[in-house]
Amino acid sequence: MEQWKVIKKPSVTFEVSNEGRIKVFNRKEGKFNLIHAFSYTGGHEGNRYLATHGYYVHRLVAEAFIGPIDGLEVNHKNGRKKYNYVSNLEIVTPKYNHQHSWKTGLRDKQKLSKKEIDRREIRTEMRRLNKQWIVYDLNFNIISRHNSQEDAAKSIGVSRQTANNSFRLGRPITKQYYICKPVQVEEFKKQVSGGN
Structure with missing residues (x-):
């Protein structure tokens, strides 16, 4: 079931859904309006983040439903930046976020083969064991x-x-x-x- 929470930012107030939908408060009308058009920014070619009014959608959803982000990052578990459901998001350290993107091949221009992902996981495990x-x-x-x-x-x-x-x-x-x-x-x- 879709839930909504209000997030106040310095210049704008949002209503954020656990399904990744965003409404912005219109002062003239005195109500929240659903946003349909987002800008695509950051991330990697073909896998950009959704943003509106200078804020990333995934960060708004995580802040509203998971908690404060302070110095941390929001990771998309499945690697797809347009899937901003709260169940696909987690607040992690920058190091973990980088490792996740490397392990899943998101840092590379093309998706890594299963063989390469396995090789990287084995290498990471060997480093840990050593x-x-x-x-x-x-x-x-x-x-x-x-x-x-x-x-x-x-x-x-x-x-x-x-x-x-x-x-x-x-x-x-x-x-x-x-x-x-x-x-x-x-x-x-x-x-x-x-x-x-």
């Missing part, structure tokens, strides 16, 4: 994953310094564990085996 600290047993089987070296060290009851010294010297921690990042494990295995 930032982790892994606790290994003596045979380099994974015991646990952690977001910091300190957390990994605590999980086996030692200090971060102990884990760091173990890594630097290529020696096991308490003769049972190794801690390192996945990207370092091959180099660390060589160090532990004496460079062979």
Whole structure:
């Protein structure tokens, strides 16, 4: 069911619908009039934002139905800038908005192939995994994953310094564990085996 909320801006008052429709208050007539003609601006060629009276429609809808935007951005979940239903909008950080547009291919001039999107998702996941600290047993089987070296060290009851010294010297921690990042494990295995 369509709902309407009033949004007051410095020079104009809008009535905004959760379905992305906009009315503007006409002072002479003393009523809100539905807007049928929008300008297309920003975004990318062939996928521009709808705007009226100097305001983006998606931002008006998000502000009215989701909340304050203050320093954040409004992301179109399906990537289509003309679909300004509140269910298609989310308030996100600029970084997330950029990542979403990159992942979905919206930053490129042409839509990315499924293969390229999958490749980018795998690359992003690998970066995330390679930032982790892994606790290994003596045979380099994974015991646990952690977001910091300190957390990994605590999980086996030692200090971060102990884990760091173990890594630097290529020696096991308490003769049972190794801690390192996945990207370092091959180099660390060589160090532990004496460079062979």
